[in-house]
Amino acid sequence: MLTLAILSARAEDFWVKKNWKQWSKEECTKILQDSPWTKKWSKGNVNLTAALPGNSGASSEGAGGENSPEIHYYVQFRSAEPVRAATVRLQMIQLKYDKMTDAQKKDFDAKAEAFITKTYEDVILVHVDYGSNVQTFERQMATYWKSIPPESIPIDVYLISERGDRIPPVRYISPQNGSYSFELIFPRMKSNEPIIHAGDKSVSIQFTHPAVGTQSTSGGDPLSNLSPTLTSFGEERVLIQYKPDKMQVGGKPSY
Numbered sequence: 739m740l741t742l743a744i745l746s747a748r749a750e751d752f753w754v755k756k757n758w759k760q761w762s763k764e765e766c767t768k769i770l771q772d773s774p775w776t777k778k779w780s781k782g783n784v785n786l787t788a789a790l791p792g793n794s795g796a797s798s799e800g801a802g803g804e805n806s807p808e809i810h811y812y813v814q815f816r817s818a819e820p821v822r823a824a825t826v827r828l829q830m831i832q833l834k835y836d837k838m839t840d841a842q843k844k845d846f847d848a849k850a851e852a853f854i855t856k857t858y859e860d861v862i863l864v865h866v867d868y869g870s871n872v873q874t875f876e877r878q879m880a881t882y883w884k885s886i887p888p889e890s891i892p893i894d895v896y897l898i899s900e901r902g903d904r905i906p907p908v909r910y911i912s913p914q915n916g917s918y919s920f921e922l923i924f925p926r927m928k929s930n931e932p933i934i935h936a937g938d939k940s941v942s943i944q945f946t947h948p949a950v951g952t953q954s955t956s957g958g959d960p961l962s963n964l965s966p967t968l969t970s971f972g973e974e975r976v977l978i979q980y981k982p983d984k985m986q987v988g989g990k991p992s993y
Contacts, residue, residue: 818993911923939981980993
């Protein structure tokens with residue numbers, strides 16, 4: 739059983755065995771959603787009382803939202819090369835790269851090369867995608883994260899080292915377009931020492947999720963359309979732990 743477990747773990751390390759241009763859509767999704775560089779944090783509830791037919795708002799958004807509401811975050815170390823490679827490869831698949839003209843391929847390749855080979859010697863870039871299976875909740879999350887001024891840093895946001903150092907980001911970026919995402923930029927060094935040391939077994943990302951649903955105080959959408967049976971979510975700390983010794987490619991750290 740131990741041998742099979744080891745073989746299975748090695749088989750999943752396709753990012754080591756295959757060139758990124760040969761990654762499948764499923765392999766890209768794995769790196770971007772469930773890998774050493776990306777972790778999912780989610781919170782869900784099951785409503786014991788089913789919504790009545792004909793209700794408006796969130797109760798009309800589908801059985802998944804009305805019976806099992808969920809909020810989630812995918813938190814990526816995007817300064818890690820495998821994450822950037824998976825992002826580009828997924829775009830290649832979605833845009834049907836093989837059917838592009840030579841001029842289109844040349845333009846795409848130039849942009850992809852610049853994105854993948856960009857160096858992050860001084861900072862660690864963390865990309866966060868968020869969402870919910872209830873549209874009203876998702877919009878309220880977006881209202882909160884997009885309302886933070888560009889030059890401000892959200893409270894209680896830290897990169898936490900194995901030694902317990904709590905490092906706040908030096909910059910927060912939340913696109914004002916339709917993207918449900920934001921980015922946190924942390925310094926890579928502190929007092930002339932790396933925040934993540936060679937041999938560290940853990941590093942964590944922390945931030946605070948806002949209240950959504952009837953508990954929301956962030957403005958957002960009117961709450962009158964929410965089903966009274968729909969569970970809301972209170973403000974809560976999100977804490978996600980990573981293992982630096984797994985965040986490696988070719989024996990070298992990549993984060």
